[in-house]
Amino acid sequence: MLFKQQIFHPIRVFVGGLSTSPHTSLLLWALSLLLFSSGQDSLMAHDEGLYAWRSRFMIESDDWIHPWSTPHHKTPGPYWLIASSYTLFGISEASGRLPSMIAGILSVLLLYEIGKILFGKKVAWLAGAILSVEFLWLQYSRLGTPDVPMIFLVLLAIWSLLKAELHPKYRAAWCFLVGLSFGLGFLVRSFMIVLPIIALLPYLIWEHRRHRHLANPMLYFGFVVGLIPTFVWLWLNWLRYGNASVEQLVDFVINLGSGERDHNGLEFYLWNLPLKAFPWFFFSLLGSFLVIRRPIRYYQLILVGYPFILFVELSLFSTRVSHYSLALYPFIALLAAVGLNWLGKIYQDVETPQSKSLHKIPRNLSYAFGLLGVLLAIAGIFAFIWGDAEVRKYAILAFVSGLSWLILPLVWINRYHLGKKSLTSRYWLAGWLIAAWISLAAAGSSGFLSNYNPDIKAFIQQPAIAQVLQSYPINFLDVGGKTDVLLKFYTPHHGKRLEQVSELPTSGYAWVSVKQVANVSQPYRILGTVQKVSLMELLKKI
Structure with missing residues (x-):
């Protein structure tokens, strides 16, 4: 009997905690998962490593507008977020991931607020709790990338649309916040913010006679205000690079849409979503069936129409990768909460024949x-x-x-x-x-959500290697791919990027790909090798 009491005690504590403030319980629930770590962190390449290095480069170059020698293909929002965190807390993996963690927690709380309007507190709390334990969502809430911050802005816009309907007296302020969120979304994620905007259009147009959001000038004013940082950045870049700044942004989107990545076809999200959102994806299918069977008045085009249209958009876009689908995960959680809540009622109710x-x-x-x-x-x-x-x-x-x-x-x-x-x-x-x-x-x-390249981190922490990296500039010779991205961030002092072995200096240090080591004719000493890249000390000829 005592054993059984001990088994169910944690569940009793958890259930009892639900009666406390839902915001507090969701905050503790989500925050604890974000903090579990093995004690060792290392970056994920490519994306996280690129954002980490570029943000660090902004700080070191003391140029937050155009530190690169050529026009950049992305808006600077994520770099500014990460660089600001670096400035406040120092350059590290943890500080680079902090903006995503904060955005992830705020997204959970926003989903609760959206769910409370649509379904009530119980389903809303379930939705927030489910979002926190969706694998891909948790993973990217712990990565220094712009995906979760953008989704936070989208959820903020959707919540503001709902609040504008509930509180007509403050409709102007709420619509301003909608526009501001989407405008800032462009700063954070460039043209990717267009996809959720398009997915919301059926709700905005079909329900226009009732809510009249599209006739509210504050919506457009907020959007313009949100675009001001991007316009200023583009103008300053135009002064230096001319029209090439805008062309780079547009060309990047065109290139993404012109070819498949890793042969991920139209069916990619049909298997990737069930896998990465298991088991909640299947509960969301049940929830979708229930909501379609008994529509939610006024909001069906947000609850069902928005995720469906967004899914179609993502599937038709030729570059299909897991993290592009993250914008669907809050709605998977919300619909899964509907399905799971329905199953909970069946679990307990055995009185009727049905x-x-x-x-x-x-x-x-x-x-x-x-x-x-x-x-x-x-x-x-x-x-x-x-x-x-x-x-x-x-x-x-x-x-x-x-x-x-x-x-x-x-x-x-x-x-x-x-x-x-x-x-x-x-x-x-x-x-x-x-x-x-x-x-x-x-x-x-165990480190699976924070320590993605432990071999590189362990290598650079070796005393002999760490002393060299901290004391001397390191050149790069024929280092590419993910390893190059990671070494750029973890190398404190950069030398030159070299294309040919003949460009190596007569003395100093260099990261050299293993395939190029045999071509080095001058005296050298290999200090160590990691991921097919060697740290080489170049010795003067005697």
């Missing part, structure tokens, strides 16, 4: 995920026993995750086979959230 027939759904789901948990735990045990050190990290994660998913069948068995009627639907719903939270907490603690 409920009795549907009662098998939550039962079968509980046992299915319990079986998945058993398989994961067994796989983790075998991998830990027979795997190497690298495999054992995954083995521990699989074992912990497997045990966490056993919560669901345990709750079901205790209620319906052992007579624990106090285990209401709130406990069953909490079981889903806690299992996902434990799995992601284990992933964070």
Whole structure:
């Protein structure tokens, strides 16, 4: 009996916490997942490494407008955010990721506010909690990229549209905030902000007679104000580069839309979304069915139309990568909350004949995920026993995750086979959230969500290597790809970028690709090699 009480005590604490301030509980729920770490951080290449290096270069060059020798192909919003964080907290992986973390938490709270307007507090809280434990969302909330900050601005705009309808007296202020959010979105994510704007047009046009947002001049005034930083940046760039500044922005979008990446075809998001948003994507399908069956008056084109149109836009855009779909994840969470809440009612209500027939759904789901948990735990045990050190990290994660998913069948068995009627639907719903939270907490603690290139980080932290990097400028010879991106950030003092072996100086240090080492004719000494790049000391001829 004492053992059972101890098992369900964390769930009781969690369920009891739901009665406190929803904002506080969501804040603690999301923040804790953002902080779990192995104690070692390293950047992900390409994107995060590029944003980290370019932001650092802005600071070191003391030029936040055009530090590059040629026109840049992206708007400077994300660089300014990361560079500001570097200025306040120092240059590190953690400070570079801080803007995304803050935007991620604010997005969770905004989704709660949107859900509260559409469905009420319970579903809204579930939506915020689910968004926090969606794998890809959590991963990018912990990366120094512009994706999550842009989505925060989109959610802010959608929330403002809803508030403008609820409070007509302050409609001008709310519409100004809508326009401002989209204008700043262009600064953060360039032309990518156009996709969510287009996805909202059916709601803005079809419901125009009722809300008249498009007739509100403050909407356009806010948009222009939001564009001012971008206009100023473009003007200052035009003074230096001429029309090439605008051409670079446009050409970059055209290039992205002109060819597939990694052969990701039209079907890419059809399998990528279910995988990266598992299991919440499938609950969102149930939620979509329920919402279509019983439409939400006035807001159907936001709740269903917006994510559907955005999905079509992303699928038709020829560059298809996982993080482009992040704008869908808040709505996957919101619709999943609708579906999960409906299942929770079935879990508890067995009085009507219809409920009795549907009662098998939550039962079968509980046992299915319990079986998945058993398989994961067994796989983790075998991998830990027979795997190497690298495999054992995954083995521990699989074992912990497997045990966490056993919560669901345990709750079901205790209620319906052992007579624990106090285990209401709130406990069953909490079981889903806690299992996902434990799995992601284990992933964070193992370094899977923060330490993406531990070999490079370990290499540059070696005392002999660190002393050289801190004391001398390092040249770069034929270093490319992801390794080049990472080494640019982790090398404190840059020398020259060289194209030919003959350009190497007579003395000094250089990062040299392994394939070029054999072509170096002058005396040298290899201090170490990482990811097929060697740190070479060039020795003077005696």
